Amino acid sequence: MKEKIKNQFKQRFGTDGVIYSSAGRINLIGEHTDYNGGFVFPGAIDKYIMAEININGTDKVRVYSMDMDAYCEFGLNEEDAPQEQWARYIFGVCRETIKRGGVVKGFDTVFAGNVPLGAGLSSSAALESCFAFALNDIFNENKIDKFELAKIGQSTEHNYCGVNCGIMDQFASVFGKKDCLMRLDCRSLEHEYFPFHPEGYKLVLLNSKVKHELVDSPYNKRRESCERVAAKLGLETLRDATYTMLADVRDQVSDEDYRRARFVIGEKQRVLDVCDALERGDYETVGRCMYETHDGLSRDYEVSCEELDYLNDVARECGVTGSRIMGGGFGGCTINLVKEDRYDNFIATAKEKFNKKYGHEPEVINVIISDGAHKEEN
Numbered sequence: 266m267k268e269k270i271k272n273q274f275k276q277r278f279g280t281d282g283v284i285y286s287s288a289g290r291i292n293l294i295g296e297h298t299d300y301n302g303g304f305v306f307p308g309a310i311d312k313y314i315m316a317e318i319n320i321n322g323t324d325k326v327r328v329y330s331m332d333m334d335a336y337c338e339f340g341l342n343e344e345d346a347p348q349e350q351w352a353r354y355i356f357g358v359c360r361e362t363i364k365r366g367g368v369v370k371g372f373d374t375v376f377a378g379n380v381p382l383g384a385g386l387s388s389s390a391a392l393e394s395c396f397a398f399a400l401n402d403i404f405n406e407n408k409i410d411k412f413e414l415a416k417i418g419q420s421t422e423h424n425y426c427g428v429n430c431g432i433m434d435q436f437a438s439v440f441g442k443k444d445c446l447m448r449l450d451c452r453s454l455e456h457e458y459f460p461f462h463p464e465g466y467k468l469v470l471l472n473s474k475v476k477h478e479l480v481d482s483p484y485n486k487r488r489e490s491c492e493r494v495a496a497k498l499g500l501e502t503l504r505d506a507t508y509t510m511l512a513d514v515r516d517q518v519s520d521e522d523y524r525r526a527r528f529v530i531g532e533k534q535r536v537l538d539v540c541d542a543l544e545r546g547d548y549e550t551v552g553r554c555m556y557e558t559h560d561g562l563s564r565d566y567e568v569s570c571e572e573l574d575y576l577n578d579v580a581r582e583c584g585v586t587g588s589r590i591m592g593g594g595f596g597g598c599t600i601n602l603v604k605e606d607r608y609d610n611f612i613a614t615a616k617e618k619f620n621k622k623y624g625h626e627p628e629v630i631n632v633i634i635s636d637g638a639h640k641e642e643n
């Protein structure tokens with residue numbers, strides 16, 4: 266990919282720039298907990314966005330997306346926002362850097378990636394983190410700290426892309442470390458690296474390749490439900506909520522809000538349980554928690570879909586240790602922790618059954634836990 270980007274850059278702009286990349290992510294457990302001040306447990310993966318960048322001496326950003334074969338040019342003032350959704354990610358990162366007192370001047374860039382789109386692997390966070398990291402290096406002597414880089418990406422989603430997301434994806438993309446998952450406390454931002462190489466198991470993603478584009482921003486609606494319940498409990502977020510507290514307000518909140526909060530309360534504890542289990546090498550408990558998460562996301566949080574529930578059922582039938590929908594939901598992947606000797610049968614069965622029912626095979630994505638945002642060697 267690097268060579269292709271370099272050739273394209275040279276051809277288009279007649280110069281050479283510096284190359285940066287940042288990763289997509291998986292999340293072992295801790296879904297929809299980040300914006301509730303809870304815990305998440307992600308890791309960066311070997312699927313990434315890469316960009317070559319060079320200062321161009323103008324007040325314009327000129328950007329070419331190789332994957333979309335699309336070009337866009339924009340200025341750096343608020344009123345210069347481009348129409349194209351893909352370019353708004355880069356524009357947003359520029360603007361959020363400037364809003365924080367950072368310097369951004371005109372630059373040329375060519376970028377490409379191999380994070381599957383719409384699979385729940387955070388291709389957009391990879392794009393944001395790649396540019397946030399690069400602009401910090403090129404224009405700001407790396408003075409902006411890494412958490413602020415993650416927040417630049419998150420604010421880009423909020424202010425330029427309409428998604429009221431939490432901090433998990435951008436955090437994972439910026440802070441990712443080879444062979445490590447990271448437990449992040451999304452309230453204090455304290456984080457800890459956990460070496461992750463489960464002996465005798467494989468971690469595999471099955472991409473359903475369906476993305477249910479739902480109207481009326483269901484993700485933002487989930488967040489609003491949680492905020493309503495937290496307010497009812499007199500809390501800033503659901504972080505400190507308990508099942509008992511929730512039971513006390515049951516008849517003051519809608520049934521839907523009640524179920525959303527019930528899921529979040531269980532999920533934040535599951536992250537801690539999974540971390541403890543991993544330290545003991547107890548993968549059965551890890552797996553059981555993953556199934557519980559799936560059930561909660563499907564029944565209480567209602568962000569699953571028929572195809573993902575089906576993949577989860579097949580995993581259970583095949584004796585997979587743990588399986589669940591991963592990421593924001595409404596399509597995308599399941600993440601599966603499977604014993605090595607059951608792997609081949611699981612993959613073959615999932616492909617065959619899913620194909621029979623939905624007319625296409627799920628895509629098998631093997632991931633390696635990798636480093637996050639960095640400068641590439643030329």
Ligand code: GLA
Nearest residue numbers: 296297430431432433592593
């Ligand atoms: C998306 C958001 C994250 C997080 C997950 C669900 O990936 O970007 O902030 O809320 O959904 O865990």
